[in-house]
Structure formats: structure tokens, C-alpha cells
Amino acid sequence: MKQQSLALHETMEVHEMLNLKTVSMTTSKMMEGVVFDQDLKALLEKDVQQSIGAINDLQRLLKKAPKIE
Structure with a gap:
């Protein structure tokens, strides 16, 4: 079965969420x-x-992103 990949706009949105979560x-x-x-x-540690x-x-989701060549 073919592995599903993210559309380009979905990849961009996942990147935005990843940046927000990292900050x-x-x-x-x-x-x-x-x-x-x-x-x-303790709340801050739980949040971390x-x-x-x-x-x-x-990051696991981004592995499904299409590769741009």
C-alpha cells in the first residue's frame, strides 16, 4: 500500500505549529x-x-512531507 504524504499547505501548517510549540x-x-x-x-515543567x-x-508528521527536488 502506498504511504500517504502531506500536501504542501499541510506541510507548511505543520512547520508553523512546530515553530510555535518550540518557542x-x-x-x-x-x-x-x-x-x-x-x-x-511544576506547571512549567509539565508544559515542557x-x-x-x-x-x-x-516531527513524525513532517517525515510524511513531500520532498522538493
Whole structure:
């Protein structure tokens, strides 16, 4: 069976989501170092872990993107 690939506009949208998630994860990780409240620090760490999972999923999706030659 032929593997399905993403359309060009879908590839662009996945790239945009990946960029947004990466920036969001980086911001949360940086904020962990300056936050003193332990509850907030725990929420930021949870956000980082969830973002890592989402980034991995988006990267897997991008493997289905068409190759431009």
C-alpha cells in the first residue's frame, strides 16, 4: 500500500505549529529558572514535557512531507 504524504499547505501548517510549540517550550523552560513558586514551576515543567511530546509528534508528521527536488 502506498504511504500517504502531506500536501504542501499541510506541510507548511505543520512547520508553523512546530515553530510555535518550540518557542513555547523554550519560553517555559527558561521561565522555570526565574520562578520561585513551586506550583508554578511544576506547571512549567509539565508544559515542557507535554511540548516535547507534541514536538516529537509533529516531527513524525513532517517525515510524511513531500520532498522538493
